[in-house]
Amino acid sequence: MPGGLVALLDDIAALARLAAASADDVAAAAGKAGTKTLGVVIDDAAVTPGYVVGLSPARxxxxxWKITLGSLRNKLLFILPVALLLSAFAPWALTPILMLGGLYLSFEGAEKILKAVQGKHAIAEVAAIEDPAVLEARQVSGAIRTDLILSAEIMVITLNELTGSPLLTQAGVLALVGAAVTVGVYGVVGLIVKMDDIGLHLARSGGAAAGFGRGLVAAMPVLLQTLSVIGTGAMLWVGGGILIHGFAQFGFAAPEHVIHALAVGVGRGVGVVEWAVGALGGALVGLAAGAAVAGLLHLKPGAKH
Structure with a gap:
């Protein structure tokens, strides 16, 4: 009996070591995969504040919070199971799915530029809706819809970094990256949209903090406009980059080689410059692809111009 107890304890210890090793593997893989999604995360954080413009500060x-729950639902209940099924039974489909998402992001970026050129602004569209409940429902559904595309990109990019990993490790990493990105992005978004309230509170408090508070309030319109520009640029950069890498995997590597050669030639060993040239090249490809899709959609009978 004592011998059986010792054996049982040894088995439990072995399982505990295995679980700890698996947790370490998941954490390490999540950290590595998470860095690959940085561009999409920046896009998500830059785009989302625009969905609360024109709404009551109290809401x-x-x-x-509604958008955060919708994002978690997108990632954990819808995308994660589908991603695991694709990884197990149709891994060849991951690149085409990524490219479709990249094309959508490119289209969204090109459409925003087209509306800006035409003088159509999101704030004006929001102001035209008088019912607060209708406006809130519209903004939340729009944000969750955009998040679905961005979340799918994040999860598939992550999954691409886990080729050959056990299914449970893939599931753990996807869940960890999905939850961490969601909490991080929408935590930052919450801080951004409440900066004017924080600034107003500091301005009213008097003392040394009052000037800083007034500065925050004055800076908010500029910050939101800057985020809008960054979000549009990130959509084109991320979308174009995904398309370029996807084409390379299907044997059409010329765009990737040309952009890489330009980045190296212009950057001359300066990493930041090389990255900027590469990002600009991706954004131009994204703009061309997105503009082509936007043009086709606007040519459809009954399309709104």
């Missing part, structure tokens, strides 16, 4: 955080 900003509740709306962001």
């Amino acid at each position: 900003e955080l509740p709306i962001i």
